[in-house]
Amino acid sequence: MSAMGDILIKDGFIATMDRDRTVYKSGDMYIDDGKIVSIGKDVEAPRSPEYTMDARNKVVIPGFVNVHTHLQQYFRGVYELIGDFYKVNLPLEGYRRPEDMEWLGLASCAEFIHGGSTTAMLIYTYPDGFAKAVEEAGNRMIIGADIEEVDLNRLKEGVYEYLPEKGEAAYKRAVDLHRNWHGKGLITTIMAPKAADLAVTETYLRCKEYAEEHGLNVTTHLSQSWREVQQVERLYGKTPPQH
Ligand SMILES: [Zn+2]
Incomplete structure (x- = not known):
């Protein structure tokens, strides 16, 4: 056997x-x-x-493929009931800690299997714990460490303050994720600058370069809110897809 x-x-x-x-x-x-x-x-x-x-x-039937997910069990009920993305959801993300990610990841993998999704692309800020959970659970996953570099508390009030050191730390997590997990079991990785209002142009270019160098894909959020469209227009004079 x-x-x-x-x-x-x-x-x-x-x-x-x-x-x-x-x-x-x-x-x-x-x-x-x-x-x-x-x-x-x-x-x-x-x-x-x-x-x-x-x-x-x-x-x-063959397993379903979930092409975009964040596995955020701890937001259950919040997104659905008070789902203002900038006022509630994004600041809430600031409360999670890297050490919470493994058990959240295990719960998420179990839910995926229960729902019939055997393959998923998931994006998260602290992906290391998720990767450990995914390896244990055996799901096929494409994992991205999202790179977001604004002050989430100020963003709640509508102010975009870009924090280069936050972006740098997030970029490092993305590179570490690729180095430590790409090709391990059923895990592959992807570069994931979060959105055109939440990561600056240099970060997108850096991700593109790294992805090209290592044969990875790049994923991002595009026009996911009216606020993003307004901010990108303000910064670059274009819509997010044009940018
Ligand atoms: Zn998303």
């Missing part, structure tokens, strides 16, 4: 999503060591796999 154990899924409605879009109305799937070995109408499997799942009346 393999280290990860083997699994036989029996009698499920299997949508394979293969090239021919093969569907088995009642099929089996045998997985060994994390890989699908066989799939079809009665598949060959050892007499007693470590796990056997009865999938009758269930759909078996």
Whole structure:
């Protein structure tokens, strides 16, 4: 038996999503060591796999891919009820501590698996603890350390004060994330300047350069609020996409 154990899924409605879009109305799937070995109408499997799942009346499909997430369990209910991004959400982010990230990450990974997402791109300020959690949980993740360099408390009042030392620390976290975690298990990394009103142009260019040098992608938030549009227009005389 393999280290990860083997699994036989029996009698499920299997949508394979293969090239021919093969569907088995009642099929089996045998997985060994994390890989699908066989799939079809009665598949060959050892007499007693470590796990056997009865999938009758269930759909078996490839995992969902969540292309943008932040895994912020501790904001649950807040975003939905008093979700003013600049007044409530961003300042709240200032309360989280790096040491909280691992258990938040584990809770998030469990929720992902429960919801059927096996792959996600997630962006967070203190990604190291998340990466540890992801490695433990086994999700496939593209992780970005977001680079945001404004004073969040002043921003609450509508004032943009850019703090180069904050940006520098965030950039260093992004580089450390890449160095320490890229390619480990199912983890890869991405550069993530947060938004055109929250990170300055030099930071975007720095991220682009680093990404090109190391073969990474870059992600960012774009036009996520009216306030961002106004600030970018004020700074650069353009809309965020034009900028
Ligand atoms: Zn986002």
